[in-house]
Amino acid sequence: MKKTYVTSMPNHIGAFLKASKCFSALGINITRVSYNKAVDSHTLFIDAEGTEKQLEKADAELEKIGYLQSNVNKTSVVLIEFRLKDIPGSVTNVLTLINDFNFNISYISSQENGTDYQLFKMGLYVDDYNKISEFLKEAQKLCKVRVIDYNSSEKIYDNSIFYSTYVLGLSKTMGLSEEVSGELLVHVNLAMQTLDEQGLSPYRTFDSISKFAELLGSSNEKNFNPRVSTHKITENTEITLIEPPCGSNTIVIKSNDQVLFVDSGYACYKDEMLAVFKKILPEFDSIKKTIIVTHADVDHCGLLPLFDEIITSKKTAKCLYNEYHGMNGYRESNPLHKPYINICKLLTSYQAVNPDKITALWNDVGNPTEPLTQIGFFNFGELHFEVYEGKGGHLPGEIVLIDYSKHIAITGDIYINTHGLTAEQAKYNQYAPILMTSVDTDPKLCLEERKAIMGRLGVGHWQIFGAHGFKKDYSVNM
Numbered sequence: 001m002k003k004t005y006v007t008s009m010p011n012h013i014g015a016f017l018k019a020s021k022c023f024s025a026l027g028i029n030i031t032r033v034s035y036n037k038a039v040d041s042h043t044l045f046i047d048a049e050g051t052e053k054q055l056e057k058a059d060a061e062l063e064k065i066g067y068l069q070s071n072v073n074k075t076s077v078v079l080i081e082f083r084l085k086d087i088p089g090s091v092t093n094v095l096t097l098i099n100d101f102n103f104n105i106s107y108i109s110s111q112e113n114g115t116d117y118q119l120f121k122m123g124l125y126v127d128d129y130n131k132i133s134e135f136l137k138e139a140q141k142l143c144k145v146r147v148i149d150y151n152s153s154e155k156i157y158d159n160s161i162f163y164s165t166y167v168l169g170l171s172k173t174m175g176l177s178e179e180v181s182g183e184l185l186v187h188v189n190l191a192m193q194t195l196d197e198q199g200l201s202p203y204r205t206f207d208s209i210s211k212f213a214e215l216l217g218s219s220n221e222k223n224f225n226p227r228v229s230t231h232k233i234t235e236n237t238e239i240t241l242i243e244p245p246c247g248s249n250t251i252v253i254k255s256n257d258q259v260l261f262v263d264s265g266y267a268c269y270k271d272e273m274l275a276v277f278k279k280i281l282p283e284f285d286s287i288k289k290t291i292i293v294t295h296a297d298v299d300h301c302g303l304l305p306l307f308d309e310i311i312t313s314k315k316t317a318k319c320l321y322n323e324y325h326g327m328n329g330y331r332e333s334n335p336l337h338k339p340y341i342n343i344c345k346l347l348t349s350y351q352a353v354n355p356d357k358i359t360a361l362w363n364d365v366g367n368p369t370e371p372l373t374q375i376g377f378f379n380f381g382e383l384h385f386e387v388y389e390g391k392g393g394h395l396p397g398e399i400v401l402i403d404y405s406k407h408i409a410i411t412g413d414i415y416i417n418t419h420g421l422t423a424e425q426a427k428y429n430q431y432a433p434i435l436m437t438s439v440d441t442d443p444k445l446c447l448e449e450r451k452a453i454m455g456r457l458g459v460g461h462w463q464i465f466g467a468h469g470f471k472k473d474y475s476v477n478m
Contacts, residue, residue, distance in 0.1 A: 002031065003055050004186045005046040006163075007067045016044065022061045026054050034193045043163050045189045078132055079107070082120040083144040091120060093142050098124065101135050121148065163188060170210065173217040174268065174347050184346045190339035198336075208434040209340075213347055215428055216268060219245040224272035227422055228280075231463060231471060233406055237382045239463075240280055241471060244269060245424035246432075247299040247348075248467045251410065252280055255381025261291040262410055263467055266348040267302035274306070292378075294412030294467060295398040296320055296329060298344050299432070304353035313375065313389055315397025317360035323352040330396050330441075340434065362387055362399075371445070371452040372400065383408070388456075390414055393446030400453055409457065409464045413440075415450045420470030429468070 007019060016035070023030055023046075032047035048058065062068045084090040091110075098105065107123030126132045139145045163185055170188075171181040191209075195202045227243040237255040244250075244265055250273070251262035259281060265273060278284045290309040293300060296319035304310055304320075312320065319329045332338040344350075362376035372388040378401060379385070385401040392398065394413045401410040409415075421429065440446040457476055464472040 001052050001055060002047060002049045005048060005058075005062065005068070006182070006185055006189075007044045007046060007062065018065065019044075019046065019062065019067055022065070023048055023050075023058060026050065026057050026061070028054050028058055034189055036192065036196060043189075045186065045193075078126050079121060079123050079148040080136075080139075081146050081148055082122065082139065082142075084118050084120055085143075086116055086118045090118070094120070094122075094139065097135070097138055097142065098122075101131060103131075103135070166206065166210075170213050170347065173210075173213045174349075175217075176346070180346055180349075184343065187339045187342040187346065191343065194336055194339055205434060208431050209343060212344075212428075212431040212434060215424075215431065216246050216266070216347060219424065220269060220272060224269060226276060227470070228276065229470070233408065233463075234382055237406075239408075239465065241465060242273075242276055242280075243422065243425065243468075243470065244273070245422065246428045247302070248297075248413075249465075249469075250303075251465055252277075253380065253383070255383055258381050259287060259290075260380050261289065261307070262465075263294055263300040263412070264291060264303035264307070266299055267350050268348045270303060270306070270349075273303060292399075292401075293320075294400075294410070295395045296323075297331070297395060297413070298341065298348060298350050300412075300467065301353070302348060302350055304357075305351055308357065310353060310358045311378075312358055312360055313362060313397045313399050314360045314364040315389075316399075317355070317358050317397075319397060320353060320358060321355045324355050362389075365389055368392075371448040372456065375399075382406070385410075390449045391445055393442045393444075393449045394440045396441075402453075402456060404458060407457075407460050407462045409453065409462060411453055411464060411466050413467045414446060415453050415464065415472075416466035417464070417469035417472040420472065421468065425468060 016033075020030065028048045028050035030046055031049050032045070034045040035043075048055065050058070059068070082091075082094050084094070104125040105122055108120070109122075110118050110120040113119070124132070124135075136145060136147070167181055167185045167188055170176070170184060176184065188206075191205070192202055195205060224244070226245065227241075229241050229243075231239045231241065233239060233255075237253070240252040240254070242250040242252065242265075247266040247269065248263045250265055253260040253262070274284075281287070288309070289307045290311065291304065291307045292311045293304070293316055296312075296316045301320070310320075323329045328338070329341070331341040361378070365373050365375055368389060368391045371391050371393070373391075374386055375389045376387050377385065378387050383403050383406060385403050388400045388402065390398040390400065398412055398414060400412065400414060402408070454474075457474065459476050459478055462474040462476065464474055466472065
């Protein structure tokens with residue numbers, strides 16, 4: 001049995017030795033350690049492996065010596081910028097005010113800039129936001145003041161509680177539970193360690209993760225305004241395209257009084273998407289709900305637990321099966337990508353679907369040799385699709401559905417209408433690759449797959465439904 005300990009240890013010689021002796025005495029093996037004083041001078045992450053009883057004893061021992069974090073969400077640091085006149089003693093009044101409020105200073109930075117003012121940046125420990133609000137009112141009587149978000153600064157301004165402060169911000173944005181926040185803390189550290197071992201700066205990555213979370217959080221509830229459009233195919237068949245601001249599109253096909261969904265978006269928008277489904281389909285609760293998944297990415301599979309039958313390729317079924325049983329999916333199988341995918345899953349409340357609901361259709365072509373390989377057919381109402389599996393340029397198991405009689409192509413993420421994105425979708429696409437570990441697994445191969453799709457479209461006017469952005473109208477002439 002494995003467990004990750006987030007320990008808060010005193011910053012002095014022998015602190016890790018004391019923890020190590022605790023594990024050693026209990027016969028527990030340490031499999032990973034992460035500590036970076038430049039990032040956080042107190043927090044040390046330890047992955048340990050032992051029996052359930054051994055780990056329970058370790059819990060008790062570490063708590064006894066005060067090494068287990070128990071105050072993660074109670075203390076934060078606020079970075080404040082004071083615009084002070086560049087004259088002797090100008091900072092004294094501010095320091096006096098800080099002292100009156102009994103705030104500790106974790107960080108100070110100031111430098112003259114050739115003007116009549118200096119910008120003093122100070123990090124203040126805060127455990128009561130009512131006090132900081134009162135402090136700011138008083139400080140504004142002395143000079144111009146502004147609170148700086150950590151994520152807009154170029155440097156980590158506090159090196160003692162970075163992880164807890166950072167995760168607290170993400171958790172508040174997404175309304176995460178304390179338990180989920182604890183998991184998030186571990187994966188944020190794994191991301192930091194991965195970047196450190198690659199010699200990469202963490203600032204841009206962590207800033208992008210925060211902006212990704214802000215976009216997700218600002219697009220929910222009353223602010224959830226997807227673009228919804230309906231496209232008539234025949235007298236008895238129509239396609240409704242639902243485009244949320246963040247995550248994949250969902251396609252709803254109605255043909256001869258039957259209903260089929262394609263892809264399902266993020267789990268964090270469950271309530272919002274249910275409201276949209278029920279508006280489009282008043283009978284939604286009473287019908288059998290069947291969905292096709294174009295590939296096994298988080299933003300396409302978030303609502304799968306809502307459906308009765310899930311139709312996938314063989315490879316996608318395998319990926320979803322592995323996730324349900326606690327094993328790595330395709331994205332997580334790369335250790336460099338794993339922490340980011342897990343952060344994305346936690347931020348979006350992703351839950352793996354029970355594989356008993358999955359129907360894996362079509363042939364398993366193993367490792368395709370062509371950009372697109374036909375693997376079978378799928379008939380639905382008046383629609384008759386040929387089904388193709390991509391070579392894995394975007395993700396293994398990806399499929400494309402083409403109806404040559406109705407001139408319809410459903411292309412997942414292999415081909416999307418980049419010129420048909422809303423402003424919100426375009427903004428989301430700037431940050432999603434950070435957590436999705438790039439848009440494509442193999443960009444060059446995905447380009448070949450896109451070309452192969454267009455090459456398979458015969459003469460006529462086509463409607464292409466990608467997984468992001470509006471429908472693409474495309475004509476092939478003689």
